[in-house]
Amino acid sequence: MATTRISDLLKTGQPDDSVTIQGWVRTKRAQKALCFININDGSCMSGLQVVADAETQDYDAVVAQITTGSSVKITGTLVESPAKGQRIELKASGITIFGDADETYPLQKKRHSFEFLRTIGHLRSRTNTLGAVFRVRNVCAQAVHQFFRDRNFLWVHTPILTASDCEGAGEMFTVTSLNLNQPPLSDDKAIDAEQDFFGKRAYLTVSGQLEAEIMAMAFTNVYTFGPTFRAENSNTSRHLAEFWMIEPEMAFCDLMGNMDLAEDFLKYIFRAVLDQCEDDMAFFNQRIDDTVLATAENIIDNEFARISYTEAVDLLLKADKKFEFPVEWGIDLQSEHERYLAEDLFKKPVIVSDYPAAIKAFYMRLNDDQKTVAAMDVLAPKVGEIIGGSQREERLDVLETRIDEAGLPRDAYWWYLDLRRYGTVPHAGFGLGFERLIQFMTGMGNIRDVIPFPRTPDNIDF
């Protein structure tokens, strides 16, 4: 008999249906002639209650062998459940055990800290919380593609290996095939990159933006959704060395159009998750952060606040709050500032625009004041910056000057400059940190717990 997913059974299964399920044992409660087993197959939060009794084949032997963590296949008949909180349960006629799990299985029935669960990254996805996180993550990812497909954005695949530093921040991981114990040296005793795989220095990408711009100059509206890498040594609850980024890029678009897209986009994803992950979101609201449902409704129903950087600085200077980092025009906003604006002041996402040119990347369009650039960050309560984007500098001469001022080598960006030589147009785009979005959505406190296999300084197991 074909197996049925437990989520489907719980929704549509009827008494007397004959069914087969497969999954892992979460709990077992054995009485003399009766045994209750909770089975979870990852399809939903609540498992299916299975009842075994004398009519179950090899009852004594099977029940003795089943333990928390073992994997099973169970055939039987659905019956109405007399127990509270569940509509149906499965009366088992036959149980097959694929693999047992002895008492060393770390996920015995008790609460574990997230810190502990990170040390068992190969097993933690079987817990309620991580299960819910990764189901929500999946729905978000699908919704991302649906959102852009509905708007005729072309999904483009930008490279992971690259020779250019998009953000110009020098936070790149080097990729090499050289023997690091005996690297070839050039005359000046530096490692000779010409003898490396690509004949020059290569890195893991920090952003797909520059290549997305190439594609937008052919297809108008595009997006990329891929892993990005940053060798910034920041051990915080919001930074990963490997994270996923969604980057739309739009030709014939300015900063306003960019903000509108970012706002529509976030609203769409929240709507999709509320519609499709009701139980998981209810769980987060109950166990992790009792504001996540209200926050989601708030996002969907209200317009985001929009202020300029200069206005943001004024608001921070007026704040009756003492910040660790002092505020003055020209500083890069720190997480405490971002959170004050979004969490305390506006109590909803805030889009801050037109930052000082000196603290932003070279590709952002210089405003007429010659001091600020057409940048925008979307700041969210609790997480701070969740989106960073800008209108791009489309004027060749201005861009060349900005590259020089940033101390970057012009030749390395020859193709990027060519886009301004041949058919340049105003264009804009942004990057949404996928894990920051999931954090915001679920209320999870640490970014390491919203990606299956987090990479952070000193941590690359699993």
Ligand code: 4AD
């Ligand atoms: O603000 P960032 O650095 O922007 C860019 O990379 C642009 N090239 C994007 C674009 O315009 N196409 O990064 C974008 C977002 C941030 O707002 C944040 O959400 C996330 O990426 N992010 C990180 N997420 C997790 N760990 C890190 N170390 C992150 N660094 C950035």
Ligand code: MG
């Ligand atoms: Mg940023």
